[in-house]
Amino acid sequence: MNNYNYKILAMATVLSLAFSSCKKDLDLTPTNDITADKAYADFSGYQSGVAKVYGSYATPSNIGTGTSDVSGQDPGFADFLRGYWNLQELPTDEAACAWIGDAGGGIQGLDYNSYVPSNVLILGMYARSMYQISVVNEFLRESTDAKVASRGITGNDAQEIKYFAAEARFIRAFQYWVLMDFFGNPPFITEENKVGKESPQQITRAKLFEYVESELLAIEPLLKETNEYGRVTKAADWALLARLYLNAGVYTGTNKYNEAAQYAGKVISSGHYSLHPVYANLFKGDNDKNNPEVILSINYDGVKTQNYGGTTYLINAAVNGDMGPVGFGIPNGGWGGNRSRPNLPNLFGDYKNTKDKRAMFWGDNPNITDISIFKQGLAVTKFTNLTSTGTTPPSVGGTYCSTDFPLFRLAEMYLVYAEAVARGGSGSTATALGYLNLLRQRAYGDASGNLSSYTVDDILNERGRELYWEGFRRTDLIRYSKYTSDTYLWPFKGGIAAGKGLEAYKTLYPLPVSDVIANTNLTQNPGY
Template sequence: MITIKTIRKAGILTALLAIASSCVQDLDRTPAFDVTSATVYADPSNYKSVLAKLYAVLAVSGQQGPAGKPDISGIDEGTSNYIRLLWCLQELPTDEAVIGWNDQTIQDFHNLRWTSSDGFITGMYNRIFYLVAASNEFIRETSDEKLASRNITGQAAADARTYRAEARFLRALAYSHAIDLFGSVPFVTEADAPGSFLPRQISRTELFSYVESELKAIENELAASRAAEYGRADRAAAQTLLAKLYLNAQVYTGTARYTDAVTYASRVIQANAYALEPNYLNLFLADNNTSREIIFPVTFDGLRTQTYGGMTFLIHAPVGGSMPVAQFGINGGWGGLRTTKALVNQFPDVTGATDKRALFYTQGQSLEINDITQFTDGYAITKFRNVTSTGRAGSDPSGNFPDTDFPLFRLAEVYLIYAEAVLRGGTGGDAATALTYVNALRARAGAPAITASALTTDFLLGERSRELYWEAKRRTDLIRYGRFTNATYLWPWKGGVKEGRAVEDFRTLYPIPASDLVANPNLKQNPGY
């Protein structure tokens, strides 16, 4: 598992990135090791360790866990973790989550009133571009020309080319988050000398085309579906990311690409490499690395990837009140995250009797949220846990850091992408197959099958919530359906009022951080900010 076994050797990348992220001028990084690109990349045995650091950017926040040697400074390591910030920016502004804390500007997300100086938004932006910069450096140093100049041939060269394709995938993933969250952003590739210029701002449509072309270029350079080491990107990961991009293409570019979404979802499914996990809850437990459903995880290990972000946040923060802490395999809850009645009402009951995906804790919790800062206002979610499918606690004896992996892509979402793209007019698929996929998810959940007449896009928005809640999808889904900002769909405390209200349409994009606008005069702010 590349992100677990080799992460501790990957600190060499810190020195290589001291200037590498030219797109974000306000990141203060100090080289921690007396090494250069020449010394590191002269030995191909180092390549996998450096690649491990690229993957680790998603999971941890620095060179040691859980804090002390941050990749970026000026922000708390725990709160600025990539997955934690992605989750917060995707879930907190929606009907699926509220948080009880008053840390900095965290309440501005559910209230949909953030500004361009928001530290959490800046943190997400900086994490994205740190991963872009790190990937650029690796791609630059593993080019065919560089390999030849170092006399790296044979299997070592072949391995380096596979690693390079994975780095291109990770860069495409980071840029896909930039497309979704920020729209038009600074643009740099391995062809740009680090630290020598101020990047130009690329349009959302241009960046979409670039990411699309990168993923297509590496599709067959990556390992076959499910043939890679666990935790590493394979062909299905690239195909899933393409399917997700195409499903949202009308939002991103103004041009629908539903046929392409069907095509790439079908490639993932028809490879028959991945299969639905029989037990839904097992997807979110400490041994979820054994599941054949997870296409691309962000991996965590209680002993080797210690962070206060990632799954540490997603397992500790939803536990509080009278919840039985031992059932979650942790040493205590943080009493922060809950959900609104809008998500609860997606299910026929809260016990899971008619849909096993209804993982709510209601004892001592009120359905109504009168005060977001009170943990007992709003039902708690019990989806993520640091116990295995056999009930064993995670590997960290302190109970602080979990072994549970975050399922960034899984087969269930690909089924739902296929179904929605078909219903929206995508060709190359059919409604009967779409119905089969949706009913396969419902059968696993113990929910009744639906008929063809019930399979509508509105139904699928609800089904995506039931299947994928708290997996960092919801904001994107609500925007695609035109229900994020306006009064078409209201949920408790949307816009900062208990009954919910419409907010400005420009909130469908986050602002470019004010600090980067000052640092780079080539940048223009998103409208409304």
């Protein structure tokens, strides 16, 4: 983890306290005497403010592992990455969790695609995204030119605050993309809405697409070309646009493959990124160093950002005692929960002997007949807390991890470009094939795995090999019309061992029942 993020996270605690005791009625003076004017009195206040923006998806709170910014949520389930990963991976052919009795049946609902509006894991994801949006909105209210000037902040500091604001707008757009992808029609609120005075209105998926697109295009010229590690850049903006456009047909009914290829191409041609020479080192405890591939990451530190979500969850939940937790940099960890369904290792053919070094599995039994048994299904060893030199980073309790999570990396942009071109988008098939072979040459160590041509379906399989367990699979299967299909199955799809097709409405998650009840502006998604 880079120093920037954990230094500013410490400052963010002050800002968090500034608003935690405020009454909902904005006409009242908060009982805590740290008002917004005091919290943002100088440039350091804005540094703390943007730290809170970033910290809202790196930790469940600024206070410690036992607390959550999201009211009523177990801190372990209130973390962004843990919620996002669970909702993207557990209902698919890539992963299954043995803890089917946990979270009030929330894990079973995802494992079996039987999720309902009361699912606590769905609520946790929804609430975390809405919370980070609210943090951004508050920061933007205090970052107008007029307010910055009224506080006597000028020159380079005032310009840096403009960059902070653009980065915050990106993170809000990212979270609205998450909500659009998962829920379709979520509540919508910006800094223009009055806090505590009105319930958010519901926005349609198509309108939210337009908003996210317009925000990303608007902030593009306002973002830095390069930035500190873990902070947003123009390339992150382009990468999210490329991802947005690749899925536009799902979100709006209108394909935008030309635009997907265009913006993936902008990242690729920017000259700022290249493939990491060693695939495995992308997912290790020192992946913040000498890593030219990652465009934007969520940063973690085993001492300074203790969190039972994040990569601490990804690594510990994928390891049990038999696997030797010390060998994964978690000497006192290893929870034995998440592993693969057989479809994932089968993408590699002979996964035990393949030259493809991306096949990172442990165990002898790829099949699952009882989803509650961790040893059924191959363990995935892709993420580890060990560094590239085999050492274990400092960690409180020998469980918390320092491995950063790549939200966007160059390899995804190669795959977006190739798929967009294969689906009819503007671009060069030869160039796209070259990008695919760069990924495969890294994986194989030579040209023996190179392709001479490719199809759209080949891209899905290559995404599975390259991006597995990075939070893409549900979205990918939906785009390929395989998520609910009865022609593509995996164990316990639909809750039965052999798998079955799903109802079409399952491509969206339900809005949490508690929010539908509390906010009369919301209409539940069809089927729930």
